Amino acid sequence: MTTYRIEPTDKALVDAGEAYFWINEQSEGAALRWYEGLLKAFRSLEKNPLRCPLAPESAFFEEEIRQLIYGKYRILFTVGGATVFVLRVRHGAQQYLKPEKDEGEAED
Secondary structure: OOOOEEEEEHHHHHHHHHHHHHHHHHHHHHHHHHHHHHHHHHHHHEEEEHHHOOHHHHHHHHOEEEEEEEEEEEEEEEEEEOEEEEEEEEEOOOOOOOOOOOOOOOOO
């Protein structure tokens, strides 16, 4: 069985940090447990990341975007070769991501 390398993007790390600080405002201990669990969830993608379903965002992008549910959060990622690229960490209540429009492009 292939072991995948996990590569979080800067945006994913910023998302995780923001979530940590928000949870920390409620409970310092809960925030630390949440963050440790998040890292464990990332590491779980080393084995068979394709077990995770496609994310709703996958319909808006050319590449396949998958999601791993972690509590109230969704870990969005793509798989390229033997690497899992963690794209974002999003709260389940947040709107789905869509491609950013170019500046000259008109709104639908």
